[in-house]
Amino acid sequence: MSEAKRQLHLNAFLFGTGHHEASWRLPDAQPEKNLDFNHLLRIVQTAERGLLDSVFLADGYVGRSNKLEPFTELSALASRTKHIGLIATVGTTYNEPFHVARKFASLDHISKGRAGWNIVTGAGSAAHNFGLEEHPEHSLRYEDADEFVEVTKQLWDSWEDDAVLNDKASGKLYDQDKIHKIDYEGQYYKVQGPLNIARPPQGYPVLVQAGSSESGKEFAAKVAEVIFTAHQSIESAQLFYHDVKSRLAKYGRTHDELKILPGISPILAETEAEAKEIEDQLFEFIDKDEAVRRLSERLGVDLSARSLDAPLTLEGLRSTDEVNGNKSRHQLILDLIRDEQLSLKQLINRLGGARGHFTFTGTPIQLADKIEEWFTHGAADGFNVMPQVYPSGLDIFVNRVVPELQNRGLFRTAYEGNTLRDRLGLKRPENARRWAKALQ
């Protein structure tokens, strides 16, 4: 091949012992190492050895998940890695733009331009951990997020790129005319600025988004540079891909400025039979009562009396409109029930693997085929790789799937450029404020 082929982007979604909810019960699993930094580091070093674009941490401010906090974990990882991008989920509803802008700027400086921000409005109500009575309603949270992101961008832009002088002769550390108050005043935020750290190496960290509701898609088309999304079929992924890409034009953006990465949650082994064996073992370890309880909570109906084996019906289930949370995930479950006539047991199995993401059980070559199919048929710019079992699932992905993708000319054979933006083929944003001296 003489001309450069379009290149895949791969992100590893870190998740303790694996994305399968029962992965921690496997004989080799080490759940006691979920807070052990050196254990986490080895996983990320594997991803870097595989030349992946980035690793990613989900997050929330409620529950009993017992994970490290993203800024602290990714900063520690930044100092022990050289190339891989580091994407932190940070919610807008329960945070302050000044703190978030600053921590991302700091992470971007520490990592020399490898930070990414997965913007969520706050999946799951954390209101009661922050003195509030109620989780704000879905569309309000997006309005708020829209302002939040605008404020953080202005804060990153409050230092012009050449504001730092360090001029010993004149005694000027900074060109004070190039550090600006932003005097933002919106409906939700009022922030004077400037930020107390220079503009990040990447201008802004890479902006990532994962909501797939109507407001989520519109928000993504406006601000996101990467989307993580969940689809159970190539058709659904193609519809989404086309839908979101065609919204870009109205915001003056091109197709290339937004990378769409569906989740893929594999169980891999050298043979199909071995892979199937791991899958069966994982299913055995699911706590079915707990799974039914959780699904009941999510769907807003008590499923405990329903048959595990008969096809589920939608009767009595909460519609997506009634949900004030992860609307797209909810709709995906309703679609699964309707389209595939799954039994409760089958649904639990499907969701247990990766909470609604596309699960895959098979060999490295089969997975490479699937990835190539989606990538070359308008369904994906790459994938959010969610091994059902960590670290072994990432090991086999890096050792066997990555070389196969490289052989097919679909994936890089060395890291290009220096920053996460370079890996993703995203340009460094100009300072969006046309600062003039008079504005200071």
Next chain:
Amino acid sequence: MSEAKRQLHLNAFLFGTGHHEASWRLPDAQPEKNLDFNHLLRIVQTAERGLLDSVFLADGYVGRSNKLEPFTELSALASRTKHIGLIATVGTTYNEPFHVARKFASLDHISKGRAGWNIVTGAGSAAHNFGLEEHPEHSLRYEDADEFVEVTKQLWDSWEDDAVLNDKASGKLYDQDKIHKIDYEGQYYKVQGPLNIARPPQGYPVLVQAGSSESGKEFAAKVAEVIFTAHQSIESAQLFYHDVKSRLAKYGRTHDELKILPGISPILAETEAEAKEIEDQLFEFIDKDEAVRRLSERLGVDLSARSLDAPLTLEGLRSTDEVNGNKSRHQLILDLIRDEQLSLKQLINRLGGARGHFTFTGTPIQLADKIEEWFTHGAADGFNVMPQVYPSGLDIFVNRVVPELQNRGLFRTAYEGNTLRDRLGLKRPENARRWAKALQ
């Protein structure tokens, strides 16, 4: 000497190119590396080589200081060091207890028990960066801080030490009866909990405090385990030491449970003459106009027309009662003017070195003498070492002062224990909530 001598504690206060405001203009200074993690790392590795208890970062949410943010910087440092404590300043006024408790828990897990929290109420008003009109008044900030710390402690205690089971056989990750809502409801905060991370290795990070006002001292006696404080003379330090230590009993605490570390800001060289030369060079580099402007702002009076060389008078200066900020630092400046009849130039020089901390220019042996004097005469349990020039000032401290202190039997010759609490001789706090199943 046969019996174990009381041991000094030493903390290195990190500060860019040094605590002297003009240090960045020295020929060897590298202010362009203030955001360069590897440069910062080398400094901290020097401190660790010197067996110092800890390093410490100040912080604020306003201004143009262009520093890394403490949680991100210290987490990155945690993964590249093994023994040294990592103390982050985090303000209570503009933060949420849930976020702060969680990030410190995460840093403590990443560092395996080396985190410390310097609790400030927010020096300098950051109100306008957080949508507020005004910086809350001094005593209100301490009331708020008191609640804030109480909530964070309860959040750290929301997981009992043995709550994590990882029991593959039963399928129980956690003992749900040992993870608790805290249902805190006070005047300023309402937080349900539990925290979403297990209790920190140290129980709580080491709690540090730096305010020396009346409310500050009372707050410190109640909650702090280390105090950073500023004194210009051994007499002032002795008074403070005695004052704060004698407040401990009423909170049921012993003398040993609170370590008092005055700041000492040295310029060191092999001979006095060389040290004096560095001092002179630094003074040359101070921007006198800017210094007068800043001092005017701090003292609430325009000093630009006053003589640089005549003794200053207190006339027209704001009294400490009128200050809503760093009251103790303000009083210290007033005392200096009154007691030592300093000229404006002398005052600028004294403050330029270390913003009111005890400055020292001389040889390593002279500094060791001074340290021993304060330590053995009831003025200090150790020192907050603030080199006026980084990294050279820390290099000479570690290479020349530390061995001298070791020779005198005043300082450790190897790290003892594993955690920052072990280094400081502080016990790991028990879970303060007497959790019972019924309380869950």
